[in-house]
Amino acid sequence: MGVKIDPLKCTACMACELACGYHRDDAFALLSSCIVAYRTRDKKDYFGVILKEEEDLIIARPEGLEVKRIGAVDESQGEADASAKPMLLREACDLCEDRDDGPLCKQLCPSGAIYLD
């Protein structure tokens, strides 16, 4: 079971990123999240979500999902590393293993874009 993303339901609100940041830091911060909304192409209205798992980087683009095996990923082509902590240096998703209610990002996502499967 893992976190899944429906990019067409995403509205780029960043609630998932905020949730994951709290899970990592016990504070509100965005630099440690393993799930991020990429929003660097706002003039094109092109946005989606990136999730780092143990072995894969999941890129949920509007036109569909792309899975890149970590190690084979060219970080310079990444979507979410614009001056922030690069995705590959962040910890992988652990499904919020310390929470009885499961991943906090799923609970906070207001649009149903994040689900478990």
Add this chain to the structure above:
Amino acid sequence: MEFLASEQIAVIDLASGEVTEEEFTDELCQEKIGGAGVNLALYKQYEAEEPVVLGAGLFTGTMVPGSSLGLMTAKSPLTGTVVHTPLTQYAGMELKYSGFDYIVIKGTAAAPSYLWIHDGIADIEDASGLWGLDVWAACDKVRADMGDELIQVLGAGPAAEKGSDLACVMLNYWHGGDRFGLGKALAAKNLKLIAIRGLGLLEIAEDEEFVEQCVELIGQVKSGAWAGKKGLGDLGAAVGENGLADWLAPVLHRSRSDFNTPFAANSFLFLEGDPAELAEPANPEPGVLLAGLDGALGLMKLGLTVAEAGDVALACAKAGLDVSGVASVCAAGGTTEAGAIIAALEDISGPVEGLAGPFSPWTPKQSVFADFGSGDEWWTRRQAVAHIFGLDPLFVLMCPELTEEKLLELASLGTELEFSAEGLEAVIAEVAG
């Protein structure tokens, strides 16, 4: 102020070039809570130096649903009164994480300048290479120069440099909620833009309880009357403007949210290319974001097609002109053809009818989707609460779960300070004028 804050207020004197820092104290937070309450106190403290005050609300950038709002408090060139302009999308969040809770900008720079706010540092920079650029070019340039595409830019466009009363504060490339001409107020200080990046961290006093309550709150909010709706079309229908959705449809692309705000109010119009296409467009600038119901309705009611309205909105965005104000002035003057409107933007100015009070009229003056309030007094109080706590001024109109009692409870949990209904009442009365 240890929690939900960075503990710093920057005081920037553009005339002398000096930047000083003051502590954001527990006492100030306890008395004024945050957002508009603190902004107004700082405005009054520096009033003789015609300040523009930036601030975030107590909950801006936190897990409280709708926590997107920053605000700019200054004297409006259009009304001559002190107003609070909302800074939505991602601007409020980045400000909150920038290392400053509040920023006082006073005096006038001797030469064109811009501010670079990040990591608890506030620098005054030379804007000679930015002055004269349109809003989009200036945003692109400052982001490229800094090498960071996530910098949030509060910008003044060419219209502001020319002194138009309709020159609003732009958020990166797009309009926000400024209907008060504060772009002109920035340019009058020789200030082209304010670049902000937030990479900080906000500690929470009782973090587990605070987050638990936020999770419970979002659980309630998710099943609200707004659920399943998005964009300006649905927003228009909720206030009786049933034709707006059909008018927008031919060029409507996607709708997107402000930071941590469940309802996606911002609608993007594709002016070139297929709006149904989801792949990344090759065209780097395919359209324009409409972020305000009043602006969209104003253009529609001029009799423009949505494609023509998009062209007008795009021209306004690059010039840094308030779409709603432009529509209002053009309607009053009988200018209703798209080409004539765009030509008129070169020297368009006010006045604009219907501006009153300290809060921007960019949101409907009634509850939206859910029926839980209406009337000027209710709307003004709801806006005051949003501007104090840092909550999206539109979302608070569709979210009855965000009660004053709940917000006070969260404020105490988040900060370890005691807040009371009486204290909130006093701050509301003060900021609502």
